[in-house]
Amino acid sequence: MNLAEYLFMFLVFPGLLFSGAAGLVIGWVDRKVTAMLQWRVGPPWYQNFLDTAKLLLYKETLIPKGIARGYFLGMPLLALSAATLASTVLLSANGSTRAGFLGDVIVVVYLLMMPPIALMLGAFSSANTLATVGASREIKLMLSYELPFLLALSVPIVKSGYALKLGDIINYQAANGAVIGSPSGVLSFLAMIFCIQAKLGFVPFDMPEAETELMAGVYIEYSGKALGFFKLAKSIMIFALPVLIVTLYCGGVGSGGVVDIMKGALEYIAIVFIMILIKNTNPRVRIDHAMKFFWGPVAFLAALSCVLAVMGY
Amino acid sequence: MVGYNSLELLVGLPLLAGLFCLILSDRFKDLARIVSLLVSLAVFAGSVYLFINKPGPWQLGSNIMLASDNLSSFIALGISFFALTVSVYSLTYSTRSLGRYFGYILITLGAALGAAFSVNFIALLVFWGIVAAMLYLLVNIAGTEASAVAAKKAIIIVGGTDALLIFGVGLIWHITGSFNMGASRIGLSGLTAFSSYLVIAAAGLAKAGAMPFHSWVPEVAEHAPISVTAYLPASVDKLLGIYLLMRASLTIFKMSDIANLVLLIVGAITIVFAVLFALVQHDMKKLLGYHAVSQVGYMVLGIGTANPIGMAGALFHMLNNSIYKSCLFLSAGNVEHRSGETDLSKLGGLAKYMPITFAAFFVASLSISGIPPFNGFVSKWMLYQGVIASVGLGGKLKVLWLVAAMFGSALTVASFMKLIHAVFLGRPDGDFAHIKEAPFNMTMPVVVLASICIIFGIGAFVLPLPLLIAPAIGLGISYSGAWQPMPATLLILAGLVIGVGGYLLLKTAKFRQTDTFVGGWDPDKLGRVDGTEFYNTVTDIKMVGKAVKLEAGGGFDIYSISSSIIKAMSRPLRFLHNGILPTYMVWCLLGAIGIMFFIFLR
Numbered sequence: 001m002n003l004a005e006y007l008f009m010f011l012v013f014p015g016l017l018f019s020g021a022a023g024l025v026i027g028w029v030d031r032k033v034t035a036m037l038q039w040r041v042g043p044p045w046y047q048n049f050l051d052t053a054k055l056l057l058y059k060e061t062l063i064p065k066g067i068a069r070g071y072f073l074g075m076p077l078l079a080l081s082a083a084t085l086a087s088t089v090l091l092s093a094n095g096s097t098r099a100g101f102l103g104d105v106i107v108v109v110y111l112l113m114m115p116p117i118a119l120m121l122g123a124f125s126s127a128n129t130l131a132t133v134g135a136s137r138e139i140k141l142m143l144s145y146e147l148p149f150l151l152a153l154s155v156p157i158v159k160s161g162y163a164l165k166l167g168d169i170i171n172y173q174a175a176n177g178a179v180i181g182s183p184s185g186v187l188s189f190l191a192m193i194f195c196i197q198a199k200l201g202f203v204p205f206d207m208p209e210a211e212t213e214l215m216a217g218v219y220i221e222y223s224g225k226a227l228g229f230f231k232l233a234k235s236i237m238i239f240a241l242p243v244l245i246v247t248l249y250c251g252g253v254g255s256g257g258v259v260d261i262m263k264g265a266l267e268y269i270a271i272v273f274i275m276i277l278i279k280n281t282n283p284r285v286r287i288d289h290a291m292k293f294f295w296g297p298v299a300f301l302a303a304l305s306c307v308l309a310v311m312g313y
Numbered sequence: 314m315v316g317y318n319s320l321e322l323l324v325g326l327p328l329l330a331g332l333f334c335l336i337l338s339d340r341f342k343d344l345a346r347i348v349s350l351l352v353s354l355a356v357f358a359g360s361v362y363l364f365i366n367k368p369g370p371w372q373l374g375s376n377i378m379l380a381s382d383n384l385s386s387f388i389a390l391g392i393s394f395f396a397l398t399v400s401v402y403s404l405t406y407s408t409r410s411l412g413r414y415f416g417y418i419l420i421t422l423g424a425a426l427g428a429a430f431s432v433n434f435i436a437l438l439v440f441w442g443i444v445a446a447m448l449y450l451l452v453n454i455a456g457t458e459a460s461a462v463a464a465k466k467a468i469i470i471v472g473g474t475d476a477l478l479i480f481g482v483g484l485i486w487h488i489t490g491s492f493n494m495g496a497s498r499i500g501l502s503g504l505t506a507f508s509s510y511l512v513i514a515a516a517g518l519a520k521a522g523a524m525p526f527h528s529w530v531p532e533v534a535e536h537a538p539i540s541v542t543a544y545l546p547a548s549v550d551k552l553l554g555i556y557l558l559m560r561a562s563l564t565i566f567k568m569s570d571i572a573n574l575v576l577l578i579v580g581a582i583t584i585v586f587a588v589l590f591a592l593v594q595h596d597m598k599k600l601l602g603y604h605a606v607s608q609v610g611y612m613v614l615g616i617g618t619a620n621p622i623g624m625a626g627a628l629f630h631m632l633n634n635s636i637y638k639s640c641l642f643l644s645a646g647n648v649e650h651r652s653g654e655t656d657l658s659k660l661g662g663l664a665k666y667m668p669i670t671f672a673a674f675f676v677a678s679l680s681i682s683g684i685p686p687f688n689g690f691v692s693k694w695m696l697y698q699g700v701i702a703s704v705g706l707g708g709k710l711k712v713l714w715l716v717a718a719m720f721g722s723a724l725t726v727a728s729f730m731k732l733i734h735a736v737f738l739g740r741p742d743g744d745f746a747h748i749k750e751a752p753f754n755m756t757m758p759v760v761v762l763a764s765i766c767i768i769f770g771i772g773a774f775v776l777p778l779p780l781l782i783a784p785a786i787g788l789g790i791s792y793s794g795a796w797q798p799m800p801a802t803l804l805i806l807a808g809l810v811i812g813v814g815g816y817l818l819l820k821t822a823k824f825r826q827t828d829t830f831v832g833g834w835d836p837d838k839l840g841r842v843d844g845t846e847f848y849n850t851v852t853d854i855k856m857v858g859k860a861v862k863l864e865a866g867g868g869f870d871i872y873s874i875s876s877s878i879i880k881a882m883s884r885p886l887r888f889l890h891n892g893i894l895p896t897y898m899v900w901c902l903l904g905a906i907g908i909m910f911f912i913f914l915r
Contacts, residue, residue: 006800006804007804010804010807010808011807016808056815056819060823060824061816061823061824061825062824062826062827063826064826064827064828065826065827065828066665067662067664067738068664068737068738077812077813078805078809080808081804081805081807081808081809081812084804084808085801101795102795102800102801103685103795104794104795104796106694106697106719106794106796107694107794107795107801109719110683110685110690111685113684113726114684117684117726117730121733121738124730124733124734125664125738127738127740128829129829132734132739136847139727139730139731139847140727140847140848142727143723143724143727146720147716147720147723150715150716150723151716154712154715157701162701162793164697164698164793164794165794220830225815225816229815287850291850291851291854295854306712306716309712310709310712
């Protein structure tokens with residue numbers, strides 16, 4: 001592979017342009033479904049595109065006085081780059097014969113950790129008390145969901161004979177049936193949905209932003225282009241994380257035939273709907289409750305699924 | 314043989330130079346600095362030469378004492394590099410007895426090299442003991458009460474396990490009848506062989522600072538001069554401890570399933586518990602000290618996997634850890650040097666005033682957290698594959714080790730977020746606006762170390778792995794995962810460049826500076842969050858809270874546990890020692906009668 005090909009994959013398809021656009025559309029689905037659940041009409045499909053363009057092109061970028069500006073403005077870019085790379089790696093493993101493009105599942109896990117880290121560092125560097133409180137919640141939330149997330153994640157790895165490359169996990173499921181078809185797969189899938197919900201900061205785990213008490217918390221000092229980059233990174237995460245679940249539990253889109261892609265898309269939409277439903281039917285929980293929830297029942301569920309997977313169920 | 318053996322020179326030169334510095338009058342402070350710098354530079358050049366051209370062994374009489382192979386010359390390269398770094402860093406260090414300080418540093422260098430090259434157990438014991446003694450003297454160089462306590466604790470734990478090492482060597486002599494290391498690999502079937510492995514491993518673990526022998530590391534980190542912490546517990550002791558463990562597992566003994574399982578358990582517990590304790594610390598240096606403990610867990614885990622990729626990962630992680638750990642300690646030293654403060658609740662906002670130090674600290678924190686594309690990620694990624702490839706008794710529980718290692722990594726991220734916030738980003742308690750960047754000789758080492766973190770991360774499969782790690786392991790490494798650091802880094806950089814372009818070129822809207830906004834309140838009146846309390850929620854979880862409380866009270870500390878056991882054992886004896894002469898005479902009489910009975914009535 002030459003450099004131009006890498007750059008094309010990263011910037012156009014399946015990277016920045018495609019994932020970003022897809023993420024904005026998924027964001028619209030979220031808003032539309034939420035509106036319907038609340039008996040409202042909801043925005044048109046291109047609303048999120050307009051919002052992003054407005055931030056990137058027309059809004060002033062305000063910078064707090066007396067802080068390290070480079071880090072404040074750099075962190076949104078880091079978040080965007082890492083999210084795009086994670087999405088690129090994930091998508092290129094789906095529907096392609098290349099088993100290990102750029103990285104394996106461990107690399108993806110670490111890349112997916114980077115946008116929240118960049119967000120925290122950006123919030124810290126704004127030296128705003130409310131942002132700090134938000135970031136401290138974000139980081140505790142990360143601690144909370146990371147334990148069950150890793151336990152749940154090891155189930156597809158164990159099931160596919162300890163394969164680490166995404167392509168191998170997909171190929172295994174193509175030959176032996178999806179991971180979600182087994183008892184351990186179901187339990188692990190359930191735990192995973194909660195973790196993804198928290199990874200995306202969706203209600204009931206939106207305490208880092210907490211509009212009603214912290215006024216967007218981590219984002220409070222961000223505006224204009226910097227905020228636009230963060231929002232775009234988040235859109236890509238909203239698109240990429242359900243893709244991760246489809247890849248690990250439902251066998252991805254296999255070799256990339258039309259039927260495979262349709263099947264993958266349906267599974268993807270089902271997962272997104274589950275997440276939107278959870279989001280709209282629960283109130284925000286407190287951070288210590290979230291931690292007890294994730295280290296307690298969810299971790300137990302994930303650990304149980306792990307044990308079952310090792311025993312071969 | 315005509316002339317000198319190069320091994321003998323390499324070990325002897327720093328020892329002699331160190332003795333020279335010790336007897337140097339305090340009036341020639343600069344001479345001690347120059348001698349230390351030149352000697353460590355020469356020794357580093359010598360070890361590079363030695364790594365490329367393997368010299369013959371050095372004999373004492375007919376016994377081969379020192380010899381170099383790929384593993385030991387790799388360790389020696391690391392040791393001499395860190396000695397050079399610390400010598401440069403200490404150029405502006407001042408204490409009452411500078412000659413002693415540099416003397417101890419050089420003697421440590423010589424003895425550590427000697428320990429690495431020893432192929433005879435007696436030579437190993439001698440050099441090993443000198444390094445431990447130098448640790449005591451260096452920690453206590455400032456001579457304060459707290460540093461004396463820390464030094465005592467360190468010497469009792471490290472020296473105590475040295476005694477165990479002597480015992481283990483005795484057992485090996487009992488089995489093989491030779492003091493030659495690696496003459497023949499000893500199977501671990503018998504009780505004698507197994508216990509000799511255990512005590513030698515304990516010596517390695519204590520030197521490296523793994524649990525349950527960890528408690529001296531945070532204590533030393535808190536009270537010793539920071540350059541000493543960066544030099545001994547963070548790099549040289551770590552290299553030596555892991556080297557001994559690796560030597561024991563690779564060439565002295567034939568590992569058994571149970572021995573590997575012990576290592577895996579020690580490794581996993583060390584990773585998770587030490588980092589949990591790190592989360593709740595309030596002092597910058599002590600927090601870093603707990604991370605120095607936690608990282609050892611990864612190396613021990615890697616050796617416990619007993620397969621080439623796990624071992625290579627452990628060795629690479631050892632090297633990486635020494636690099637980013639000393640970078641972290643030294644940049645913390647810069648902060649302490651300029652602000653005179655290590656309490657996290659008082660520091661803050663230094664990123665603006667110490668940009669170089671912060672940049673280095675930032676890179677090193679991402680490395681230790683295992684964030685791609687830095688070096689810590691590559692070695693952890695290799696370790697995870699090693700765990701997955703592990704077989705046997707430990708292999709049955711590999712998911713457990715994998716999750717412990719990866720979760721420990723997430724906890725490390727969290728802990729460093731707190732540190733970066735509290736020291737460099739958040740709002741300070743006092744006014745730090747007068748603070749300047751540290752002097753050149755203190756920023757240069759941290760910049761070099763941080764650059765190595767980046768280079769070893771991106772070029773892992775080009776530079777360190779084929780040149781340093783693979784020869785030292787001597788086994789073929791095969792990867793089950795995939796990671797292409799160069800294109801990945803390139804793409805991230807491309808993203809960053811495009812983003813910067815976006816900031817600069819899309820000039821349709823303005824950039825403006827404003828005050829922070831806290832919902833219409835006065836930001837100064839809202840109070841500040843210093844970040845030390847971030848993780849108190851974690852201790853609300855019952856088990857974690859109990860463990861943290863136990864650690865704070867010394868419950869995991871082998872030093873205080875054993876001292877309380879000894880106190881309990883000596884209580885009846887103390888009762889007998891009441892200081893009254895007639896009582897002692899009665900005891901003597903009773904004893905004499907007893908002996909009489911024994912002799913005559915037998």
